[in-house]
Amino acid sequence: MEREKRLKMKKLETGHLQQFNQLLRYVFQVTKQDLQQVGWEEREITLAKLPVLEQADVLGWFDGDKLVSQVAVYPFQVNIFGKIFAMGGLTGVGTYPEYANLGLMHSLMGQALADMRERKQSISYLYPYSIPYYRRKGWEIISDKMTFEVKDFQLPKSRKMPGEVERVQIESPAVRAVYDQFARQSHAAMIRNDLAWEEYWRWDPEDMTAAVYYDEGRRPSGYVLYWISNEVFHIKEMVFTHEEARRGLWNFISAHVSMVTKVVGTTYTHEPLAFLLEDADIKETISPYYMARIVDLELFIAQYPFKPQAVERVWRFKLNDPLLSWNQGLFTIHVATDGSASLSRGGGPVEAELDIQTMTTMLLGYKRADYLAKIGRLNCNVDVVPLLDSLIGRQIPYFSDYF
Template identity: 65%
Template sequence: MSRLDRLKMGKVETKHFQQFNELLRYVFQVTKKDLQMVGWEEREIALAKKPVLDQADVIGWFDGEKLVSQLAVYPFQVNIFGRTFEMGGLTGVGTYPEYANMGLMYKLLRQGLADMQARKQSISYLFPYSIPYYRRRGWEIISDKMTFEVRDVQLPKIRKVPGYVERLNIEHSDVRTVYKLFSSKMHAAMIRNELAWDEYWRWDVDELTAAVYYDHTHKPHGYLLYWISEDVLHIKEMVYMDEEARIGLWNFIGAHFSMVSKVVGNIFMNEPLAFWLEDGDIKETISPYFLARIVDAKQFIEQYPFRATGIERKVTLLLEDPMLEWNQGIFTLLVSGNGQGKLIQSEDNPAVSLDIQTLTTMLLSYKRPSYLAAISRLKGDEAAVDILENLIERQTPYFSDYY
């Protein structure tokens, strides 16, 4: 019997936890030194990752009793243009090198996506270790992360606001209150359940502090998550509901002028900080962050809030998918005047051809139909492209989580 014939696909359960953890550690090359640098001990990382097996859908390949390849899917939700979608958060993907090039991961991904379809998780997000690898399997870039560095002399001058800032523990309920309101307005954002919050904090340093901005009625309107190390103020995330809260939080940062030499941090939306600052000569770097893929195009379209145009719109698509046959073929997209969409099998001549990757990044508004047509990722007649352009809302995706 060959090695391939010995392998069986199955569910990875709690009893396999040690093997699951060992495979993760090997694939991602997490050493004891790495764990110690962020204040983690061996036992702590083991306990922290146990919820993956308890709450996620984890499948793998077994060679006898040995786990040799695996992936996990978290049960998450995201906000897409104000509507809540079930999202399969893909993570923990890995195969031991001696079992590579046997097609194991392709089959695991295929099964994982089929399981997501059955659970009505019509979209999947992941943080890529290789963008080309996942692009070939139907995922595409849908969000960016901008890192910035501001010297102390470039910090904005204090501006008077009616509210105030309080420093609080990161677990304070007002942090979650603000994020819940914020994520309800931010397209593509994670709607954090307990598991999502646990993952959000997982690798943070002990010194992380929350600074919450309250308006004059004492309602929380924004927060800053930060720590200070070696004269540098590090920002994990800044969230604000309005301009007043943003100014108030930057006032708080500016109050550290005599304490730090610079401020470094992340912004998860298309909002260059340089334009807002009086001295905009700062370092900014934008890089792709998360990828997504539509799992079931019909399911997704039925949930998706198209722009209400007042008249019915129709576009016939030739859709390709490198893994999933149910997303392959000719479909007619019908969108009612109030923005309700439907995707049905069709025998009409397609006006547009595209793959599932392009459909995903287009419907999440990371890239517009006109741009995708200009670079030949979307091929079709101009009238059909114009229809799609008018049907899709314009809002930059925001995603600040990591798992």
């Protein structure tokens, strides 16, 4: 009890940088050897996290002057069905083991979510180090990462393209321009600000290269970020805004056939690469990637673009949220013919019951209402599933960032 009386929650400032970094290093088991493998020096990794304390909202529990538990929220934006939403990116979550089981992280998350609501960040993303833990806090899986391995003899044959590929530095404005265009047409993608780009590059090898596809009008329309080591072509990310750029980039990759034995990489589109290759017998694995949770349902629904309808639609439901009282209770959504909507409390007989995790993954299009109803995550009347199916877009979430 004496220890608990000493504990105080407060915001971290730049003067707490060393303690912030030490707690991160301890919790995520980052060793000096890990830093050296990606070319980092001790002082560099500490200074690299300075923008977090300068630009993010960082909360911590202190035992006297000692930081013992912390969570950070980045000010990000994401594209949800063509609308830009303010998103709170939760990261830096950690507590020293001797302070475990005191409810410190539970209270930090509750306060962080309340602060997100104040800042009009109606949705939060995070990378889960424990999916069950974050599910209990209201987050749910909303995107996948697919890894693939293509042997050298399976690489696609070169096709004549009107454009051309040029190798550039990864900081090239062309890379950012292509990604921004891609993100604004890709559901659930990050709209990267400077802080997002810094996080995106943080743990990459120093010999990362970018190859940009320029179309016939010299407009950048695709890129591949890659490095080559031990006769393996590693793809960090391939982005393209049209099919021509995709084929042009694969021409470039296939041109390395005499240098590499295989190509390995990741994709986040939920579309298997195998179908696009002549030799489709490649190795592919899929795994859950990012999680999200709606922070403020009322604000989220006011921003959310439902599909346009011939007539106004109404949906009444009961929502459960393990942390946030303002997301708990009986609600009614009114959807206008143009797809705009509003949320109100109460409103007649309940047609469905679900939790905030299910609501999040459904509205982001990762899982459809019919599937969620079938597995018991959405308890509803028989006419609710076709209603939701007509209201919610069908794009698969894309998210390739890491923070």
